[in-house]
Amino acid sequence: MNGAPQVHYLNVDYGIRSWLFTTDHKRIAWLYLLSVTLFFFFGGFFATLIRLELMTPQGDLVQAETYNKFFTMHGVTMVFFFLIPSIPAVLGNFLVPMMVGARDLAFPRLNLASWYIFILGGLFTLASAAAGGVDTGWTFYTPYSSIYSNSHVALTVVGVFVTGFSSILTGLNFVVTIHKMRAPGLTWFRLPLFIWAIYATSIIFILGTPVIAITLLLVGLERVFNLGFFDPARGGDPVLFQHLFWFYSHPAVYIMVLPAMGVESELVTAFARRRVFGYSFVAFSSLAIAVIGFLVWGHHMFVAGQSVHAGLIFSLLSFLVAIPSAIKVFNWTATLHRGSISYDAPMLYALGFIGLFTIGGLTGLFLASIGVDVHVHDTYFVIAHFHYIMVGGSVMAYLGGIHFWWPKMTGRTYPEPVARVAALIVFLGFNLTFFPQFVLGYLGMPRRYHAYPPEFQALNVMSSAGASILAVGYVLPLIYLIWSLRYGRVAGRNPWGARGLEWQTPSPPPTHNFDVTPRVVAEAYAYDKEPEETYEFGSPSRA
Amino acid sequence: MWQNLPLFPQQASTMAPRVDALFFFLIALSLFFGLLIAFLIVYFAVKYRRRPGYERGVSIDASIALEIFWTAVPFGITMVLFFWGASIFLDQTQPPVGAIDIAVVGRQWMWKLQHPEGQREIDELHVPVGRPVKLTMTSEDVIHSFFVPEFRMKMDVVPGRYTTAWFEATKEGEYPIRCSQYCGAQHSGMLGRVIAMTPADYQQWLGGGATGVSAAQAGQNLFQRLGCATCHKSEGGSQGPSLAGLFGKTVKLQDGKSAVADEGYIRESILDPQAKIVAGFQPVMPTFKGLVSEEGILQLIAYIKSLSQQERTAAK
Numbered sequence: 001m002n003g004a005p006q007v008h009y010l011n012v013d014y015g016i017r018s019w020l021f022t023t024d025h026k027r028i029a030w031l032y033l034l035s036v037t038l039f040f041f042f043g044g045f046f047a048t049l050i051r052l053e054l055m056t057p058q059g060d061l062v063q064a065e066t067y068n069k070f071f072t073m074h075g076v077t078m079v080f081f082f083l084i085p086s087i088p089a090v091l092g093n094f095l096v097p098m099m100v101g102a103r104d105l106a107f108p109r110l111n112l113a114s115w116y117i118f119i120l121g122g123l124f125t126l127a128s129a130a131a132g133g134v135d136t137g138w139t140f141y142t143p144y145s146s147i148y149s150n151s152h153v154a155l156t157v158v159g160v161f162v163t164g165f166s167s168i169l170t171g172l173n174f175v176v177t178i179h180k181m182r183a184p185g186l187t188w189f190r191l192p193l194f195i196w197a198i199y200a201t202s203i204i205f206i207l208g209t210p211v212i213a214i215t216l217l218l219v220g221l222e223r224v225f226n227l228g229f230f231d232p233a234r235g236g237d238p239v240l241f242q243h244l245f246w247f248y249s250h251p252a253v254y255i256m257v258l259p260a261m262g263v264e265s266e267l268v269t270a271f272a273r274r275r276v277f278g279y280s281f282v283a284f285s286s287l288a289i290a291v292i293g294f295l296v297w298g299h300h301m302f303v304a305g306q307s308v309h310a311g312l313i314f315s316l317l318s319f320l321v322a323i324p325s326a327i328k329v330f331n332w333t334a335t336l337h338r339g340s341i342s343y344d345a346p347m348l349y350a351l352g353f354i355g356l357f358t359i360g361g362l363t364g365l366f367l368a369s370i371g372v373d374v375h376v377h378d379t380y381f382v383i384a385h386f387h388y389i390m391v392g393g394s395v396m397a398y399l400g401g402i403h404f405w406w407p408k409m410t411g412r413t414y415p416e417p418v419a420r421v422a423a424l425i426v427f428l429g430f431n432l433t434f435f436p437q438f439v440l441g442y443l444g445m446p447r448r449y450h451a452y453p454p455e456f457q458a459l460n461v462m463s464s465a466g467a468s469i470l471a472v473g474y475v476l477p478l479i480y481l482i483w484s485l486r487y488g489r490v491a492g493r494n495p496w497g498a499r500g501l502e503w504q505t506p507s508p509p510p511t512h513n514f515d516v517t518p519r520v521v522a523e524a525y526a527y528d529k530e531p532e533e534t535y536e537f538g539s540p541s542r543a
Numbered sequence: 544m545w546q547n548l549p550l551f552p553q554q555a556s557t558m559a560p561r562v563d564a565l566f567f568f569l570i571a572l573s574l575f576f577g578l579l580i581a582f583l584i585v586y587f588a589v590k591y592r593r594r595p596g597y598e599r600g601v602s603i604d605a606s607i608a609l610e611i612f613w614t615a616v617p618f619g620i621t622m623v624l625f626f627w628g629a630s631i632f633l634d635q636t637q638p639p640v641g642a643i644d645i646a647v648v649g650r651q652w653m654w655k656l657q658h659p660e661g662q663r664e665i666d667e668l669h670v671p672v673g674r675p676v677k678l679t680m681t682s683e684d685v686i687h688s689f690f691v692p693e694f695r696m697k698m699d700v701v702p703g704r705y706t707t708a709w710f711e712a713t714k715e716g717e718y719p720i721r722c723s724q725y726c727g728a729q730h731s732g733m734l735g736r737v738i739a740m741t742p743a744d745y746q747q748w749l750g751g752g753a754t755g756v757s758a759a760q761a762g763q764n765l766f767q768r769l770g771c772a773t774c775h776k777s778e779g780g781s782q783g784p785s786l787a788g789l790f791g792k793t794v795k796l797q798d799g800k801s802a803v804a805d806e807g808y809i810r811e812s813i814l815d816p817q818a819k820i821v822a823g824f825q826p827v828m829p830t831f832k833g834l835v836s837e838e839g840i841l842q843l844i845a846y847i848k849s850l851s852q853q854e855r856t857a858a859k
Contacts (some may be wrong), residue, residue, distance in 0.1 A: 064728045137725050143702060144685040148651075148727060232703020233832075235815075238686060239701060272591070274600025281610050303688065304699045305706045308636045312629050319621035326617040327610070333580055334609075336587035339600035343588070351584055358580050362573040369569065369624050371631025375562050375695040378688060378723040442566070443552050444692025446723035449731040453719070458548050497598075528602045 008411070008508040023108035024511055026409070029094035031115050033402075036086050037478070039122065043077035046070045048471065051433075051464040059451035067450040068135040069151065075138030080160050081122055083394055084252065087259035088205075089118070089170055091401050092198050094409060096174055098502035099192050101183025101520065103512045106176040114169040121163030128155035137448060139249070142230035142241040146222040154223050157216040164209045167255075171205025174198055183501070185520035189283075192500055192524045193276060196283040197262025200290040204251045204258075208294070212248035215241065239305055246297035254293040257357075257389055258286055260397030261328055264353055267400050268332050270498040271347035272339025275525040278331040285324035292321040302373045311370055318368035325361050329354060344496075345419035349400030352427045356392025360385060363438065381441025387434045399426070399477065406481065407495045411508040412488030415480050422480075426473035432466025499525055504535050555718055555739065556694035557711045561631050563695070568627075572620065635696070638709035642677035643670070644848075646758065646841035649680065649687035649700040651726060652733035655838060659845060660749050661757040666735035668720070670712055671745035677709040679806055679844075681837050688724035691737055699724055705806045712739035762846025765839050769831065777850075783828060784821045790844075790851040795822040809844050 009026045019027060049070045053061040062070070093111065097104050105111050128134050134156040136145040145153050178199050182191070218229050219241070228234030230241045269276050276282060298306060298314030332354055341347070363385040367373050376382060400423075407413050436459040445456050452460070494503040505514050514537070522534040554560050591600070645668065646657045656664045670676045680689060682702040689708060690697040693716075698708035712718075720735035740748060756764075766772060774783035784794075789804050797820040802808050811818050813835065816828035835843070 059731070064731070068725075068728065068730075135728075141686060141725070144725070144727060148685050232701075238703065272600050273593070273598070275602035275604075277603070278605035278610050281605065281614075302632075303697050304686075305701050305704060308633070311632060311636075315628060315632075316625050319625050322621060323614060323617050327614055329580060330613040331605075331610075333583050333587070336584060336591065338603060339587070339591045340593040340597050341588050341591050341600075342593045351588065354584060355577075355581055358577055359573070362569075362577060365572070365621065365624060366566070366569050368621075369565055369628030371628040371635060372562055372565050372569065373628075374632065374635055374697050375566075375692070377697055378690075439550055443549060444690070444719075444721065446688075446690060446721050446731075448725040451731045455549065525602070527599055 007510065008506065009511045010411075010508050012511050021112075023104070023112055025093050025097050025105050025108065025111060026509065026511075028111050028115055029090050029409070032085060032089040032093060032118070035115075035119060035122065036082050036090060039077050039081040040086075040474075041478075042126075043074050043082055044471065044474065046074035046077070047467065050074060051467040053450070054452070054460045055464045057452050057454045057457050057460075064450040065135060068137075068448070069133035071448055072134050072137050073129055076125060076134070076156060076160065078390075079138055079252070079256075080163055081118075081125065083256040083390055084167060085118060085170075086398050087263060087394065087401065088174070088198060088201055088255075089114075089166075091194075091263065091398070091405065092170075092174060092201075092259065094405065095194065095502055096177055096198060097181070098505070098509065098513050099195055099500060100178060100181055101186060101501055101514060101518045102177060102181040103514070105173045106181060107173050110169055111173055114166040114173070117169070118163055118166035121159045121161070121166065124159030124162060125156055128152040128159065131155065139245060140216065140219055140241075141245075142219060142222070142238045143232070143236075146219050146230050146241075154220050157220045161213050161216050161220070164213045167205045167209045171202035171209075174202040175206065178202075183518050183520055186501075187520075189280065190520055190523050191283075192262075193265035193279070193282050193286075194259075194262035197258045197265070197286045200286040201255050201258045203290050204255050204293070208248045208251040208255070211244060212252070215244040215248070218244075239301070242301050242304055243297070246300045247294075250297040250300065251290075251293045253386070253389065254289050256394045258289060260353070260357075260394040261286065263397040263401040263404075264328075264332060264350055266500065267346050267350035267397075267404055268335050269525045269527070270404065270496050270500075271344060271350065272336050272341050273497065273527045274335065274339045275523070275527060276331065277334035277337070278327075279523070279525075281327055282331050285327045288324040289321060292317065292324070296321050299368060299373070302370055303377050315368055315370040315373075319365070322361060322364060322368065325357075329358055329361070343420070344403075345414075345416060345423050346400045346404035348420055348423035348427075349396050349403065352423065353393060353396040353400065356388050356396060356427075356430065360388030360392055363388065375444075376441050378447055379441035380437040380445045380447060383447050384434045384437035384441060387437075392430055392434070396426070396430075399423070402481070403477075404496070405502075406484070407491030408502060408507045408509070410485055410488070411491055412484050413491045413495060414477075414484040414488055418476065418480050422473050422476040425469060425476065429466050429469030429471075429473050433463050433470050434466070436460070436462045436466075494531075499527055499531060499534060501535060504531055504537075552692045553714070553716075553718075554693070555712055555714045555716060556691075556696065557713055558631070558635060559693065559695045559713075561634075565624075565627050565631060569624070635708075638677040638707060639675045639711075642675035642709055644758075644845070645670075645676055645678050646838065646845070647678045647680040647689060647700065648683060648837045648841070649689070649722070649726075649733075650683040651685065652722070652729040654689070654720065654733075654735045657758050657838065657841065658749070659758050661755070661761060662749060666720070668735065668737045669745060669748050670737060670739055671742040672712045672715055672739050673742065675709055675711040677707060679841065680706050680708070681810075681841075683837055685726045686724050687722045687726050687733065690721045690723040691718055692721070693718040694737070697723060705810065707806075712737070715739050715741060758842050758845035759849035760846075762839075762842035762844070762849075765835065765843055766846055769835065771843075774828070782824075784824060786847050787850045787853075790848045794819075796820060797822050797824070806844050809847055810840050813840055813843065 135151040228236045230236045296318045299318045516537045519536040526534045648655045680700040682700045687700040694710040696710045718737045722733035779785035814832045
């Protein structure tokens, strides 16, 4: 019972065609895992070049034009092709059907189509890099992007435009699955919090992504056909672009961090072996973030020329969106209380997440304080803040999640000691990279600077040194996870003693996930009960 | 490289200590909550570590009182932060009356500035200590941002519209101007400096190398050269409204709405005259788009402003 099953989703079929034409959500998760991993290291390569250039105050490694392409390719790749798809499309794809007790997502073929659309968008973006790159920054501000830039803007925005449809379809698939395909007895308030987080994320995918698609389409049309939507000389308005762009791109921050919060809730409960503290508060705070997150875009424009009145309202709303995040942090911390805590690698990532996300969230208060934002806006303070959320939060949770579910995905365990070391290296390297940037920002170093005044060098050198440590921390898991595919110990169905439904089926799971349809008779995270008291596998599967 | 590693920029404007006070409060707040969370995590992780005979945690139901407590506390704190930040911002965006009016035009990759007395500067701005300075800014190409870290002052400089910012230097010295909105290849090279001087030195600087033509006079010359005076007669007429005493007044428009005659209104009326027609006049004015530069428009505005000042002086 505890050994690897004879036939499972990985060995049921062989050959490249069986992967490229699969409709199995678990295999599609692997397609995404491989692609976002490639994009992560592609984006990381540009981050390395940025940190190398910034070791010295003079812009002496590459020309300014080249440097501007580096940070643009870094941002575009990491935001649109790694952070946004990472947790939803990899872990979400693998886990949503298993966590709700279904045999697949609602629309398996649409799911595969989403991956192809994602890859198509990625190819456009890679093509623009190969053709010479783009230099607008990932924010594509007009009129620079629409008129002045001499780089491959149109190709890049087409790539991002196309990829957006992948997000919309994935979000749609998740929403329908969560509504319609929950196992008998799996009521909304028995759902794992990861599902709540993915649900909230999917709503943003569906409502927000069309806006960025239209916005970038307008930039492309203005560039190619000279239409002047954002050109003041022809009655257009460059600031209109910022409203449209941030109407999506601020909620997109929550696309990147809500799934990470979902992973966090799973990890903290599994490694503290107790029920999450304040289940409904954690669940509803995800929805609150998704809703209020749509109303705070103007805080990206406090000094962009919007009215004072608008600035004050967006400041107020930005403070409000911080509160659900604070509630989550307090509840996760309280979940540790009277837990039975083990320090396995996923838990190290999870604890690191709480710390770094807390710093990211607290520095968000600095930026919402509109009088202070005037000074730190568009400086390295902002860079540090959002890397604490995006990398300290989302990437830490993603890595924690990959380690946690690796035994389920592969049937093998990764080597624990080296994984713990890697988690510590990531934590230390991350802080050394990004903490000095808070100081740099307050001192007045603007972002996207190719050369900088010499008095900023010491802090930049610290940051670059940290980045090299961080790089080691990211390459290590790549090596030992691949190693474990062949040499890892056979995991068994539930190596962590976790209570999630996905752990009640063999590892790797069969193609149809469960041999019999589970019936859920208790709430999630019932660590005070045996798994048999939460799930009944009585009736034969109708599938 | 490791010598004089500063952690905070100098305070050189009236606004700097106010921004810093809130900043330090935020740091204290962050330290408190950051250390509290870190302490709890480490304490729980050690105290409740898994050990033989203690393989499962004790699931405790949430306490509603506790949840309300830790929702209400952040709410209260953020409201304090909101009002504190907003009160600073309201002053940051409200230039005091009597500020020196400096016209700023940004372009890839330089700052062009003009004093009311007529002095023009490129990438340098001489100002007196102890007097507020108001910047009326626009861009000839992409969006730039006028950032003086030592003054805790920043404002985007946007093509097609005016943005304003102000500061009052409190210490003599030279302070860097850095463009903080990415504006193309030489973004990090778009540098300037504010030179804050004693009022006496400033007067001397104004006197030396003076053009003799103030911004308003330059505007008046432009006004004549472009033929504006043909219709906009000072005594008024049927062709175009008189501009005397116009600046800052509320203007009644043809469509029944009204508009305040500020910098943006005048700029629009020059470049897109049909946008807002003054009540009682025909839409006959041609556009001056392409005929007058951004700096020229700012001079015309200085001239129109000076007409109001003349009227006010006359009234006294």
